[in-house]
Amino acid sequence: MSLPPDVDRPVETVERAIDIIDYLKENGPATIAExxxxxxxxxSTTHRHLKTLEASSFLIEENDEYRxxxxxxxxxxxxxxxxxxxxxVKSKVDTLADETDEKIWCAVEEHGRSVHIYGAQGKRSxxxxxxxGHQNYLHQHAAGKAILAYLPDERIDEIVETYxxxxxxxxxxxxxDELWDxxxxxxxxxxxxxxxxxxxxxxxxxxxxKDENGTALGAISISGPANRLDxxxxxxxxxxxxxxxxxxxxxxxxxx
Amino acid sequence: MSLPPDVDRPVETVERAIDIIDYLKENGPATIAExxxxxxxxxSTTHRHLKTLEASSFLIEENDEYRxxxxxxxxxxxxxxxxxxxxxVKSKVDTLADETDEKIWCAVEEHGRSVHIYGAQGKRSxxxxxxxGHQNYLHQHAAGKAILAYLPDERIDEIVETYxxxxxxxxxxxxxDELWDxxxxxxxxxxxxxxxxxxxxxxxxxxxxKDENGTALGAISISGPANRLDxxxxxxxxxxxxxxxxxxxxxxxxxx
DNA sequence: ACAGCTTGTTCGAATAGCTTGAACAGGCTT
DNA sequence: AAGCCTGTTCAAGCTATTCGAACAAGCTGT
Numbered sequence: 111m112s113l114p115p116d117v118d119r120p121v122e123t124v125e126r127a128i129d130i131i132d133y134l135k136e137n138g139p140a141t142i143a144e145x146x147x148x149x150x151x152x153x154s155t156t157h158r159h160l161k162t163l164e165a166s167s168f169l170i171e172e173n174d175e176y177r178x179x180x181x182x183x184x185x186x187x188x189x190x191x192x193x194x195x196x197x198x199v200k201s202k203v204d205t206l207a208d209e210t211d212e213k214i215w216c217a218v219e220e221h222g223r224s225v226h227i228y229g230a231q232g233k234r235s236x237x238x239x240x241x242x243g244h245q246n247y248l249h250q251h252a253a254g255k256a257i258l259a260y261l262p263d264e265r266i267d268e269i270v271e272t273y274x275x276x277x278x279x280x281x282x283x284x285x286x287d288e289l290w291d292x293x294x295x296x297x298x299x300x301x302x303x304x305x306x307x308x309x310x311x312x313x314x315x316x317x318x319x320k321d322e323n324g325t326a327l328g329a330i331s332i333s334g335p336a337n338r339l340d341x342x343x344x345x346x347x348x349x350x351x352x353x354x355x356x357x358x359x360x361x362x363x364x365x366x
Numbered sequence: 367m368s369l370p371p372d373v374d375r376p377v378e379t380v381e382r383a384i385d386i387i388d389y390l391k392e393n394g395p396a397t398i399a400e401x402x403x404x405x406x407x408x409x410s411t412t413h414r415h416l417k418t419l420e421a422s423s424f425l426i427e428e429n430d431e432y433r434x435x436x437x438x439x440x441x442x443x444x445x446x447x448x449x450x451x452x453x454x455v456k457s458k459v460d461t462l463a464d465e466t467d468e469k470i471w472c473a474v475e476e477h478g479r480s481v482h483i484y485g486a487q488g489k490r491s492x493x494x495x496x497x498x499g500h501q502n503y504l505h506q507h508a509a510g511k512a513i514l515a516y517l518p519d520e521r522i523d524e525i526v527e528t529y530x531x532x533x534x535x536x537x538x539x540x541x542x543d544e545l546w547d548x549x550x551x552x553x554x555x556x557x558x559x560x561x562x563x564x565x566x567x568x569x570x571x572x573x574x575x576k577d578e579n580g581t582a583l584g585a586i587s588i589s590g591p592a593n594r595l596d597x598x599x600x601x602x603x604x605x606x607x608x609x610x611x612x613x614x615x616x617x618x619x620x621x622x
Numbered sequence: 623a624c625a626g627c628t629t630g631t632t633c634g635a636a637t638a639g640c641t642t643g644a645a646c647a648g649g650c651t652t
Numbered sequence: 653a654a655g656c657c658t659g660t661t662c663a664a665g666c667t668a669t670t671c672g673a674a675c676a677a678g679c680t681g682t
Contacts, residue, residue, distance in 0.1 A: 112428075118632080120418040122668070123379040123640065128422050135444055142659065152642050157660065162376040166384050167477050167501075172368075174658070178445035180474060180481040183499030186439030188391055191497075193436075218436060221423050225436040241447075243439030245423075374661080378639070379669065398630065408671045413631070430629070 112265070113222045113272055126151075127159055131168065131178070139177040186243060190227050193218060195319060195327060198362050200228055202355050203330060207232040209351065210332055212339070215240060217253040218328035219261075222269040224254040227328070236335055238309050249289055250278045252304035252316030253329035258289075259296035260318045260326035266293070281306045301349050302329075306336060313339040315348050317356045322364060330356060368521070369478045369528055382407070383415055387424065387434070395433040442499060446483050449474060451575060451583060454618050456484055458611050459586060463488040465607065466588055468595070471496060473509040474584035475517075478525040480510040483584070492590060494565050505545055506534050508560035508572030509585035514545075515552035516574045516582035522549070537562045557605050558585075562592060569595040571604050573612045578620060586612060 126149065133148050134140060140148075146156040160176050163169040167181045190196055199216045206214045211232035217224040224246045240246075248254035248269065258266060266289075275284045283289050296302045304314040314333035318326040332348055333339070339348070382405065389404050390396060396404075402412040416432050419425040423437045446452055455472045462470045467488035473480040480502045496502075504510035504525065514522060522545075531540045539545050552558045560570040570589035574582040588604055589595070595604070 114421050114423055115417055115427075117414075117417040117421050119414060119668090120421060121379060121383070121414055123377060124383045124415065124418050125422075127377070127380045127383065128419075128424070131441070132422075135441055138448060143657095153659085154643080154661080155641055158373075158375060158377055158640085159380065161371055161373045161660095162380050163384075165370050165373050165376060166381075166388075167370055168384070170476055171371075177448065178441055180442065180445050180449075180476055180483055180499065181501070182438055182445055183442030183481070183483070184497075184501065185387070185391055185434055185499075186436065186442040187497060187499040189434035189436050189438055192394060192433065220426055220436055225439070227436055227439070241440075241443060243436065243441075243443040245437070245440060375639090399628095410631080410633090410672080411670055414669085417631095 113268060126155075127163060130156070130159055130163065134169070134176060134178050139172070139175040141175055145176070193227065193328075194366070195359065195363055196227060198359055198366070199319070199328070199330065202359055203228055203230045206230070206330070206332065206351070206355055207235070210334075210348070211235065212332050212334040213238075213240075215253055215331045215333070216328060217246070217257065217331070219248065219257045219326065222248070222265075222272055224248050224251070224257060224329075234334070234338075236312065236333070238312060238333070240333075246308075247273060247276060247278075249275055249283050251308040251331065252302045252314035252333065253331035254316070255292065255296060255302035255304065256316035256318040256329040256331070257326040259293045259302065260320055260324065262325065278308050279306055279310050283307065299349075300353060303344070304331075304333070311336050313344060315339070315344060315352060317349075317352045319356055319359055319363070327363075330359075369524060382411075383419060386412070386415055386419065390425070390432060390434050395428070395431040397431055401432070449483065449584075450622070451615065451619055452483060454615055454622070455575070455584070455586065458615055459484055459486045462486070462586070462588065462607070462611055463491070466590075466604070467491065468588050468590040469494075469496075471509055471587045471589070472584060473502070473513065473587070475504065475513045475582065478504065478521075478528055480504050480507070480513060480585075490590070490594075492568065494568060494589070496589075502564075503529060503532060503534075505531055505539050507564040507587065508558050508570035508589065509587035510572070511548065511552060511558035511560065512572035512574040512585040512587070513582040515549045515558060516576055516580065518581065534564050535562055535566050539563065555605070556609060559600070560587075560589070567592050569600060571595070571600060571608060573605075573608045575612055575615055575619070583619075586615075 142156050146153045164171055167179045169176045170179045203214045203216050207230035211234045213235035214230045215226050216228040217226050226242055226244050246254055248258045270286055277284050301315055301317040313336045314331050316329045316331035318329045321327050398412050402409045420427055423435045425432045426435045459470045459472050463486035467490045469491035470486045471482050472484040473482050482498055482500050485498055502510055504514045533540050557573040569592045570587050572585050572587035574585045577583050
């Protein structure tokens with residue numbers, strides 16, 4: 111139910127419009143001809159679709175090229191602001207960034223994947239592929255694994271079955287057995303570690319934000335270079351700090 | 367050309383999908399029944415549309431209600447990052463916020479309206495209706511007026527004709543004559559003032575970021591309470607600071 | 623406990639409208 | 653000036669959307 115549904119008879123015309131949007135997202139601004147070649151339909155069809163999407167400012171035409179409109183930000187920001195704990199989390203994430211000087215992310219789960227809804231950088235924080243709004247596989251990073259470990263077991267199975275366990279580095283968990291061992295460990299510790307599983311040379315720690323039933327709503331992670339985030343700093347100091355923060359958030363949520 | 371086009375024969379099925387998305391944006395999560403009532407079509411039609419949009423994670427179903435997916439953030443952030451000067455502007459905006467302790471916004475123009483693509487708050491900064499991604503009328507605020515003043519005259523006419531000059535407060539400019547006088551003044555000064563024209567008790571100053579032809583690509587604004595942003599601070603110190611920053615950005619853009 | 627209300631979902635038939643492909647207008651280059 | 657690109661328009665055909673009824677399932681209240 112919380113995975114993208116297999117629709118029996120989807121609205122194909124809308125699927126085509128989404129295809130256009132996704133193409134422009136992946137490939138940047140494009141001409142009608144380019145989009146037509148991608149869709150494999152008549153040029154006039156593409157034209158009509160592009161103009162329809164442009165009328166709502168989802169697309170913008172510039173020099174005979176179409177690109178995504180900044181309008182998408184509006185929808186995204188509204189979706190984010192409506193998340194119950196976004197406001198709660200934002201200030202705590204900022205504080206953590208100040209205290210640790212590292213990169214902090216807050217991620218939520220949607221359709222069995224994680225999306226970064228807020229990030230704050232400390233003074234020394236690294237820049238990785240991670241980006242606001244970016245979708246990730248749950249098993250590939252600290253916040254995702256923290257979320258995964260606090261979902262119902264059947265849900266975990268569903269997710270693994272749907273998406274598989276694609277690798278990102280040579281340290282990424284790629285088998286169900288490894289994953290269940292890891293989940294076991296996370297549940298005992300209360301937090302997840304990412305030891306170069308998403309990016310070579312990057313370590314991270316993640317802890318879940320749970321609802322009243324103990325199910326994960328999202329997670330917060332601290333990430334930084336492997337040499338700096340290591341030893342007792344990674345396995346004692348940071349966990350204490352992070353779990354404290356997450357605990358505060360959970361309590362505030364329970365009384366909201 | 368840079369206004370939302372009047373499409374002769376739009377793809378009505380896509381327009382319906384957009385209508386659904388807009389409804390959820392305005393009204394928050396809704397059930398199929400509620401969306402159906404809004405659309406005025408058969409329940410099965412709504413169902414098929416919702417499921418199609420959910421399959422692409424644009425919508426998320428939770429407890430028999432549909433809401434906007436955080437996925438929109440992804441598209442919005444990508445659209446923003448592709449703007450030539452976003453990176454350039456971001457660090458400067460952060461610096462301005464530190465230096466002034468006030469709220470700084472960067473806006474770009476799309477389809478004759480302005481969209482906030484980045485904002486930074488100083489320690490004392492106020493919170494207004496302004497929001498990341500929010501669309502505004504150009505004539506209603508400082509950044510918008512700064513953009514408007516540095517568009518070609520015909521373009522200004524087009525925009526006024528399309529959107530009119532709706533008021534927001536009793537100080538908002540509402541006639542074309544007033545607007546042209548204001549534009550004249552902005553062009554002479556090099557920056558725009560907003561004296562309670564968007565929010566009662568709020569003053570702001572805005573300056574344009576121009577391309578090599580002198581046409582506005584966007585603008586940066588500083589806003590704060592009327593009592594603090596006033597007198598020589600508003601009309602001398604802040605303009606010097608803002609125009610300096612904007613000038614730096616323009617130079618950097620010219621050599622990018 | 624059962625009836626009556628919801629809710630979401632499925633399916634066949636009809637027709638609305640999407641797609642097509644050709645033709646047109648305009649701007650470049652050759 | 654001819655050719656070849658663009659983007660755009662239009663009529664005709666047929667696909668796919670829409671409709672409305674029927675179904676399953678979950679509540680509510682009698």
